[in-house]
Amino acid sequence: MSQAIRSFLLSTLLCICVAPASAQDAYREQMKGLDEQVQEVKSDVLSIAAELTQLEEKLLYPSNTHVAVFVTLAQGETFRLDAVQVHIDGQLATHYIYSFKELEALQKGSVQRIYTGNVATGSHEIEVSLSGKLPSGKDYSHTQRFPFSKDVGPKLLNVTLAGPDSGKPAIDVGDWH
Amino acid sequence: MPGFALATVLAVQPSSAADLKDLYFGEALYHAYQGQYFEALERLDAELAQHRRLDEPQLDSLQYHVGQAEFSVGDFELSYRMHHRAGRAIRAVLEGNVDELVRNEAAFRLARIHFQKGQMESALEALDRIDGKVPEAIRDEIEFLRANVYLAVGRPADAADVLKGLQGAKGLSGFAAYNLGIAELQAGRSKEALQQLDKAGQSKGADRATAAIADKSNMVLGRLMLESANFERAQKSFDHVHLEGPYSNQALLSAGWAYASAENYERALVPWNLLIQRDATDSAVQEAKLALPYAYAKLNAYGRAALLYDQALGSFGEEITKVDASIKSIREGRFLEALVREEIRQDKEWVVRLRALPAAPETYYLTTLMASHDFQTALQNYLDMEDLRKKLVAWQTNFDAFDDIIGLRRANYEPLLPAVDAQFRELDSQIRLRMEQRDNLEKRLQAILTAPRPDLLATADERIDLERLRKIQVALKATNDPQTAALQKRVQYLQGALSWGLRTEYHERLTQAHKHLRALNEDVAVLKARYEAFVRTRQAAVHSYVGYDLPINRLRTRVRESLQQVNTLMARQGQLIETVAINELKTRGERLERYQTQARYAVADSYDRATRLQMGGGGGR
Numbered sequence: 001m002s003q004a005i006r007s008f009l010l011s012t013l014l015c016i017c018v019a020p021a022s023a024q025d026a027y028r029e030q031m032k033g034l035d036e037q038v039q040e041v042k043s044d045v046l047s048i049a050a051e052l053t054q055l056e057e058k059l060l061y062p063s064n065t066h067v068a069v070f071v072t073l074a075q076g077e078t079f080r081l082d083a084v085q086v087h088i089d090g091q092l093a094t095h096y097i098y099s100f101k102e103l104e105a106l107q108k109g110s111v112q113r114i115y116t117g118n119v120a121t122g123s124h125e126i127e128v129s130l131s132g133k134l135p136s137g138k139d140y141s142h143t144q145r146f147p148f149s150k151d152v153g154p155k156l157l158n159v160t161l162a163g164p165d166s167g168k169p170a171i172d173v174g175d176w177h
Numbered sequence: 178m179p180g181f182a183l184a185t186v187l188a189v190q191p192s193s194a195a196d197l198k199d200l201y202f203g204e205a206l207y208h209a210y211q212g213q214y215f216e217a218l219e220r221l222d223a224e225l226a227q228h229r230r231l232d233e234p235q236l237d238s239l240q241y242h243v244g245q246a247e248f249s250v251g252d253f254e255l256s257y258r259m260h261h262r263a264g265r266a267i268r269a270v271l272e273g274n275v276d277e278l279v280r281n282e283a284a285f286r287l288a289r290i291h292f293q294k295g296q297m298e299s300a301l302e303a304l305d306r307i308d309g310k311v312p313e314a315i316r317d318e319i320e321f322l323r324a325n326v327y328l329a330v331g332r333p334a335d336a337a338d339v340l341k342g343l344q345g346a347k348g349l350s351g352f353a354a355y356n357l358g359i360a361e362l363q364a365g366r367s368k369e370a371l372q373q374l375d376k377a378g379q380s381k382g383a384d385r386a387t388a389a390i391a392d393k394s395n396m397v398l399g400r401l402m403l404e405s406a407n408f409e410r411a412q413k414s415f416d417h418v419h420l421e422g423p424y425s426n427q428a429l430l431s432a433g434w435a436y437a438s439a440e441n442y443e444r445a446l447v448p449w450n451l452l453i454q455r456d457a458t459d460s461a462v463q464e465a466k467l468a469l470p471y472a473y474a475k476l477n478a479y480g481r482a483a484l485l486y487d488q489a490l491g492s493f494g495e496e497i498t499k500v501d502a503s504i505k506s507i508r509e510g511r512f513l514e515a516l517v518r519e520e521i522r523q524d525k526e527w528v529v530r531l532r533a534l535p536a537a538p539e540t541y542y543l544t545t546l547m548a549s550h551d552f553q554t555a556l557q558n559y560l561d562m563e564d565l566r567k568k569l570v571a572w573q574t575n576f577d578a579f580d581d582i583i584g585l586r587r588a589n590y591e592p593l594l595p596a597v598d599a600q601f602r603e604l605d606s607q608i609r610l611r612m613e614q615r616d617n618l619e620k621r622l623q624a625i626l627t628a629p630r631p632d633l634l635a636t637a638d639e640r641i642d643l644e645r646l647r648k649i650q651v652a653l654k655a656t657n658d659p660q661t662a663a664l665q666k667r668v669q670y671l672q673g674a675l676s677w678g679l680r681t682e683y684h685e686r687l688t689q690a691h692k693h694l695r696a697l698n699e700d701v702a703v704l705k706a707r708y709e710a711f712v713r714t715r716q717a718a719v720h721s722y723v724g725y726d727l728p729i730n731r732l733r734t735r736v737r738e739s740l741q742q743v744n745t746l747m748a749r750q751g752q753l754i755e756t757v758a759i760n761e762l763k764t765r766g767e768r769l770e771r772y773q774t775q776a777r778y779a780v781a782d783s784y785d786r787a788t789r790l791q792m793g794g795g796g797g798r
Contacts, residue, residue: 027757031555034750038558039259041742042215045565048735049219050226052572055728059579064717070200105210111203121710152713156200176200 065118066154069093069126070176073106074162079140080133081106081161086115087127093117114159121150128159128171142170198241199224205249214257215564221250244270244279251286258557264290271306281311285319292322297330317346324356333363351380351390358394362401374398378417391417392424399431408439415448426452426461433468442472457492458499458542460768466492467772470779479787486780493773500542500766504759512758513751516556517563546761555754562747569740576733579725586722594718601711608708615697622690631679634686639675646672 057066069086081103086093094115098106106112129143140163148157156176162168197203201224209217225246228239239246247270254263264287271283288303304323311319320339327336337360343353354377361370377394380387399414412435418428429448436445449472452465470485506512546552625633635643650668653661679686 027753028551030753031551034746034753035258035554035558036261037742037746038562038750039261041565041739041746042257042259042561043262044735044739044742045569046215046218046222048572048732048739049215049568050223051728051735052575052732053219053223055579055725055732056575059582059721059725062717062720064713070204072197072203101211102207105207108206108210109197109203110207110210111197111200112207113204158200 061116061118061154063154064152065120065150067115067117067119067150067157068113068154069115069157069159071106071112071114071159071161072109074160074166074168075109077107077161077163077166078135079163081130082132083130084114084159084161085129086159087129088117088119089124090127111158119150119155121152123147123149126157126173128173130161130171134163140164144169144171144173146173148173148175196241199238199246202239202242202246202249205246205253209249209253209256212256214253215568217253218250218257221246221253225250244275247273248283248286255286255290258554258561260290260294277309278312281307281309282315285311285315285322288319288322288326292326292329295329297326300326301330317343317349321346321349321353321356324353324360328356328360328363331363333360336360337364337366351377351387351394354380355390355394358397371398371401374401375414378414385422388419389423392419392422392428396424396428396431399428399435403431403435403438406438408435411435412439426455426459430461430465430468433465433472437468437472437475440475442475445472446476457496460765463493463496463769463772467775467779470783474779474783474786477790479783479790483780483783483787486776486783490773490776490780493769493776497766497769497773500762500769503542504762504766507755507758507762510755512755513559516754517560542762542765543758546758552754552757555750555757559747559750559754562743562750566740566743566747569736569743572736573733573740576729576736579729583722583725586718590718590722594715597715601715608704612701615694615701618697619694622687622694625687629683631676631683631686634683634690635675635679639679643672643675646675 061068067088071084073081081098083095083097085095096114102112125145125147127143127145129141131139131141134140148155158174158176160168160172160174162170162172164170197206201220205217205221205224207217208214208220224239225243228234228237228243231237234240234243247266251263251266251270254260254266267283267287267290271280271287275283284303284306288300291297291300291303300322304319304326307319320343324336324339324343327333327339337357340353340357340360343349344357346353354373358370358373358377361367361373374394374397378391378398380391380394395414395417399411399418402408402411402414412432415428415432415435418424420429429452433445433447433449433452436442436448446469449465449469452462453469455462457463466485466489470482470489473479473482473485547556621633624630632643646668650665650672653665653668658664
């Protein structure tokens with residue numbers, strides 16, 4: 001009996017790895033076929049998304065009133081950004097709390113669209129508040145107001161945030177053309 | 178034959194965003210860095226399409242990143258598992274008028290896509306297009322990929338030649354060493370293969386991937402030694418495998434067999450005793466539950482062996498129940514339900530975490546299957562389809578909201594606009610009249626610059642006075658009154674006085690007139706701006722509810738059709754996943770049943786032997 005057990009177990013062992021089920025091989029072709037169809041559907045849905053975005057922008061944010069606020073971190077910033085609050089003309093536009101992934105994406109130099117809305121042509125004021133933590137563990141917060149004017153084209157405002165030791169303004173708002 | 182290893186450096190990473198000059202490219206990167214490739218592609222596709230439509234693309238901010246953006250589209254598509262489109266995007270870069278470095282990187286990326294899709298001949302063709310300077314960062318990766326393709330097409334000797342040049346390459350340590358061992362093995366150079374695998378097994382690295390590849394090398398080497406009855410060397414190789422890595426259970430099992438094969442059963446007990454304490458669903462653990470009593474039996478400890486066989490029987494029975502419950506659970510659709518749960522998808526190691534979910538017992542035996550490339554692709558496709566389904570459903574709701582917005586705007590503007598338009602028409606005619614008057618004034622002022630006409634600069638009072646004097650003069654001509662001559666003189670005197678003023682003050686008045694015209698121009702500019710603002714607002718009012726029916730209806734139809742397609746594909750993909758998973762479970766169940774049968778015979782046999790030994794007064798334990 002011992003020998004039977006030994007040869008039974010050794011034969012299994014020397015198959016080396018636990019092979020994926022043979023059924024998987026049989027279904028591999030079906031999976032490939034489905035994969036091709038999935039790629040086609042993704043392509044279709046992406047094209048729908050693009051058209052829908054254009055329609056939404058035209059319907060909800062026409063260019064004569066369109067205002068969008070984008071957030072970037074100054075290059076090399078290491079402070080932990082927890083939240084950003086944006087007021088436009090005294091009205092709360094957005095209060096955004098950052099996840100680790102989002103902060104990491106910003107630290108790599110990418111740009112976040114934090115708000116899209118509508119304002120009339122003319123003079124306005126944007127107030128930006130940031131709160132976070134410095135590498136030392138100290139709380140860091142700052143608020144600043146900036147005037148801006150809206151003309152007939154879409155208004156794209158870029159908010160750049162920096163830490164207190166960077167030598168750059170904590171909050172800077174500029175036009176993005 | 179064990180497969181060769183793919184280094185993780187092949188994972189696609191989006192490009193860096195340093196010195197970003199294009200906002201929308203930066204926004205696409207923001208999504209890509211978070212793994213949101215659908216959103217990243219949506220933005221970057223739109224930005225690139227707009228850039229290509231421009232008459233003067235060199236004035237567009239994307240021009241600073243256009244090469245990077247073209248690559249990123251391919252990268253994002255690849256990460257979103259759209260290999261066809263990724264291939265097309267990269268081929269477009271490859272065939273464009275680009276720098277040698279860029280072209281070679283594109284060729285490498287294309288080769289990598291073909292390799293991942295199992296199209297080895299195409300991968301080789303793409304690699305053959307690499308010529309001249311290559312980016313330093315991917316130099317080793319290109320050669321590593323070339324070696325892997327050679328291995329895949331059965332050219333192990335060529336692969337070995339390439340891999341020899343990569344030993345010590347940064348980021349490939351362990352992988353290049355292991356693959357060289359496999360290449361030598363496949364090329365039939367056993368001695369070199371064993372030496373190389375031994376070397377690869379000693380690779381040191383802080384990361385888990387390097388440790389795992391070293392373990393894999395030791396496992397392959399150990400098993401080759403086991404097959405060739407070199408038990409001592411086999412056992413040494415298995416001993417080198419980390420006790421907590423992915424190969425640890427197999428290593429403990431194999432180490433036991435290395436000792437047992439050398440008939441050193443007491444030493445075999447050590448790894449097997451350790452192994453049976455581990456996760457009962459692991460196939461190596463299950464095998465150890467039979468192997469351990471086998472070793473005790475070999476040591477004449479039949480009583481202990483019988484006890485352990487009995488425990489194994491119980492354990493196999495429990496596992497068979499679990500497998501059956503899992504199959505039932507999958508058939509009830511709970512596996513697919515668990516797969517799409519949000520909390521699972523937030524974690525990179527969701528496959529592992531899935532097992533811990535109380536509502537998902539069906540994954541106990543699926544870890545190996547789920548880690549396989551084909552199954553992963555199928556699963557990811559299923560999850561991608563679920564994401565698309567959610568998006569499409571949300572969009573359908575949006576259309577209803579759009580209809581509401583449009584309806585409300587129409588109801589607000591349509592009754593107001595006729596009155597606004599009537600008032601505007603009236604104002605418009607007044608504005609036109611005033612503009613004509615202003616134009617006339619300007620013309621007259623321009624004219625008197627060359628032919629001075631002081632009378633044209635008379636004030637209203639002066640004009641009235643001059644007119645009255647002219648009328649008096651006409652009336653005096655018609656009378657014979659003796660006072661006439663004196664009156665005519667007075668009229669001439671007054672006319673002279675007025676004319677004197679007009680002529681002497683001419684330059685001053687002309688300057689004043691121009692000043693007034695400039696002031697008027699400023700007012701006209703304000704008026705024009707307000708006029709244009711009104712026209713725009715008026716147009717915007719109409720554009721806010723007119724012209725949407727057609728695109729919304731078209732999109733609604735497209736979304737509905739795509740949703741149907743997604744549902745159909747999800748059902749088929751889901752069914753396939755379930756079938757493959759059930760088949761895997763059935764295989765594991767059948768194996769457990771075979772173990773059970775073996776254990777059942779062995780337990781009886783061990784009891785018999787123990788009894789016989791006791792009756793014979795032998796030394797059985």
